[in-house]
Amino acid sequence: MAQGEAASKTAARDVEVLVVGGGMVGLTFAVALAEAGLEVVAVDHQDPALFREEAFDGRSSAIARGSQQALEVLGLWPGMLPAAAPILDIRISDGRLGTLRRGGASALHLHFASGDVAADPAAARPLGHIVENTAIRRACLDRVRALKALDLRAPAQLAEVTRRQGGVEARLADGALIKARLLVAADGRRSAQREAAGIKAMEIDYGQTGIVATVAHSRPHHGVAHEHFLPSGPFALLPMTDAPDESGKPVHRSSLVWTEKRRLIPAMMALDDAAFAAELQRRFGDSLGRLSLWGGRRWSYPLSLLHAERYIDTRLALIGDAAHGIHPIAGQGLNLGLRDVAALAECIVDARRLGLDIGDATVLERYQRWRRFDNMALIAATDSLNRLFSNDLPPLRLLRDLGLAAVDRVPPLKRFFMRHAMGLVGDLPRLVKGESL
């Protein structure tokens, strides 16, 4: 870095919003505000060069239609599109090990097709997309570079933060002073800003861990997302884009999210690739042909439910996993975070247009009222789904199988569930509706 550039980075900055946390949620939020003409500084303690590497995060995210619409408006979607695989069909089944039929589903199952939600099935759009998290991060970082109003400081450590009625002051470890009207914490589940504000969070450990990997398979997935409920937890294979092997031949791929009892995880993670693939095959069946591990990597994430008792404090708002963390059973965690982004950005932009102080309590209360209900509804839904399906009690098995079969036979009920999963229900922020801020 040139001397002048280094000096400019340590000079004091007076901006409208300081975002702490440059993950998928924090960066999308910072982009939204900068696009709307606000001056923003975003700080992350990790090096963004790491975010671009495959090894950093093995997960892929199911991006709901509403989230996609917001990402389109913000100019982020084109950067992710090459890595986005459309979901055309979702198959949910309930089973035990060894009960899978050739088609990969037990006798009782639920099936959603993109035509089920459209008035005109011929004009049906995908139900959502599966995108690798590294691709989402890369698209955000590339957009950040193009926005003059957005200054990303990373890797950078926050040395001190003071929030008062009059404003926010943050000192970075390199000496830079940043003043802002509002601090937005997007610093993830273990949010230091949430803790520093004395905001308590309810946390329930599921005793489960999610094993994540990219799986190669010999048959194409045809855009089908599979979720198979096993007694120890859901086992999902989600369609990804094909990728070339060393000889340039396209390989069919899906993203695995396999929830297991935590005590079984060390043994599963210690298996060699061939034995691990054999365990996958035993659970999934052969509908996608021969399964193998792509890239030779596996990741594991302990699963718990987390919800902050409030999302706001003096000149502070929490968004994304800093406010709530849910079970990945429905692939909705990031989608909730992106709805926080859209709602908070709208509250801020509306207040600014009226000439109001964007960090005022009334602005933050509007955001909190807007988002808490939606987040709580999804927290309750994912928690109940996980409890209902992650067990092998015969009466519960019967109940849920009848439930799946019933929903499958009632088209309006199916449409209701699908529109919820696609993030198209409720009091939607403008960005989620595909409108600009």
Ligand SMILES: Cc1cc2nc3c(=O)[nH]c(=O)nc-3n(C[C@H](O)[C@H](O)[C@H](O)COP(=O)(O)OP(=O)(O)OC[C@H]3O[C@@H](n4cnc5c(N)ncnc54)[C@H](O)[C@@H]3O)c2cc1C
């Ligand atoms: C197995 C699994 C599968 C999932 N699948 C899906 C899915 O299909 N669809 C979906 O919608 N969601 C899914 N999720 C949830 C989703 O991954 C999370 O909700 C999402 O990553 C949260 O993003 P975030 O930006 O809020 O937090 P994080 O990704 O945790 O980012 C926080 C950022 O803050 C930074 N940070 C932390 N502390 C500090 C500090 N003190 N100073 C500066 N910076 C700091 C970190 O470096 C990081 O960059 C899944 C989760 C799991 C575990």
